Amino acid sequence: MIRSLPCSPLYKNGYRLYILLFYIFLIMPLITICVLAFNDSNFIALPWNGFSLDWFFANSDERLGLFYDEGLLLSIWVSLQTGFFVALSSTTIGTVAALLFEEEEFKFKGFLYFLALAPLVIPGVVLGISILLSSTFAGTYIEETFGIDVEFLRPSFWLVVIGQFSFGATYGMLLVGARLKKFDRALAEAGQSLRATRLEVIRLITIPFLRPAIIGAFVVTFLISFSNFNTTIFLVGSDPTLPVDLYSRIKFSSTPVLNAISFLIVVFISLSAMISFAINFRKKQ
């Protein structure tokens, strides 16, 4: 049953087979996309018509490759920018919130912490429509009263950033908070007895200690933002993010260029995962 206990070969092999099937189930859609990205065909699925790089590099009337598809390249760029701003704001506020909830005592702390965790149990769609409703309301109100048109309150690039930040900060807080729990309070006390102010202790002792978690939170919130669809769809303005663009192409105009972009995402993510794995592995040795 476990490593140290003997068990029948049937049980052992059956278990192995199940794990193998599970991993096949896991990897099958990814392999399919990657292979079909190189299919010399105008349709996204089979049959296989031979190898071709057209869906990356072609620029003809019939086939528009990924690197010439300006709409797709633009949406990748929008997503990268969105991801950067979401990661930056979520990590900052997440760290601040982690410091607040771990180190300070105040009234209604439990209730505020509950609110900070709420985005985990609010469906993304609901978060999207609530922010859309209230920002539209605020925008109309400001325009009618003061005659100022506030652009970021209408569906736009910045409203997407705000919407993704609203739950990204929760993830930032949890990731940084997990490391802050392991922080040795004696270090902060030593700093304070050497007459550092509270802010100096945070800046010079706590933040450097938290650095790995802060970097991790930045990466995670970036990836969450980069792949978010459910909240983004309600807040997106004239320039779509990559998932929104992919969605409308899948629904209305699917060409194998979708396989090509998916291939790039799969390769990029897998390589980054392998590299971070290798670095961790060498650190441990």
Add this chain to the structure above:
Amino acid sequence: MKKRSSTFYLLMVPVLLWLVMLIVIPHLDLFFKSFRFENDDGLVVFSLNNYLAFFQDKIYWLTFVKTAIYSIGVTILAFVVTFPVAFYLTKIISKKYSSFMVLLLLIPIWIGELVTIYGWMILLGDRGVINNFLIKIGVIDTPIVMLYNNFSMTIGLLYMSMLFMIIPMMSALESLDDSLIEAASDLGASKWTIFRQIIIPYTTPGIASGGIIVFMLVIGDYVAPNILGGKSALWFTEQIYNEFLATFNWNEGAAFGFLLLLLSSGIIWLALRLTGQKLEKVGS
């Protein structure tokens, strides 16, 4: 009253702004808008019409009930499918390989739902990989319809959510001391008894937090039901989406959104009560 340092306010103000402006006010707004209704004279009045519309139109509440049942079902399915894997990776396979196999589990998560669901669309289609393969080896003559029904939708929902369950279950299993299992085995307990009496009680916190994450992802998902489910497999988020982006009936959409929020928090509250867990624990 104790005097607060300025640092406290420096930490407090941004957090309060985040929570009040982006969590509290939008959801209160959602709640109030759900009672707004434009009557025949074009006036906006307070009314329950948006909720009445939900109960009067069969398709709405049937979809609502279906979404609830399927979400619970997919969560249970995710547990059944992934628990053996979590157990294998923590207790059976040698430590040398397990970290690499865990890494493989994370890759589909980071690739993102849209790409993986798209992959399933290609796999399951009439001219997809699975049908092609089955025809080639001679099992079937004509393609089986696998796409655009509840089956494909369930596959998609399971695929995009189940991996989020493995990680919390693994961390719970990791802290389970092997000697407990060995002792039970020495005392003659069967595998099933060990599983039911030791492993499950011990990993309940991990199962609960993993289950809640999966449930939330599934009930609030739009991509898998829409791309893989098509017209014959409706999902409640699709109704909300239509109210907002197709028919522009935002007030009714707000009512639907609020109902979805009630449903999901109700079920999670119940699950937490039944398993004796706290939301604060789920977060960690």
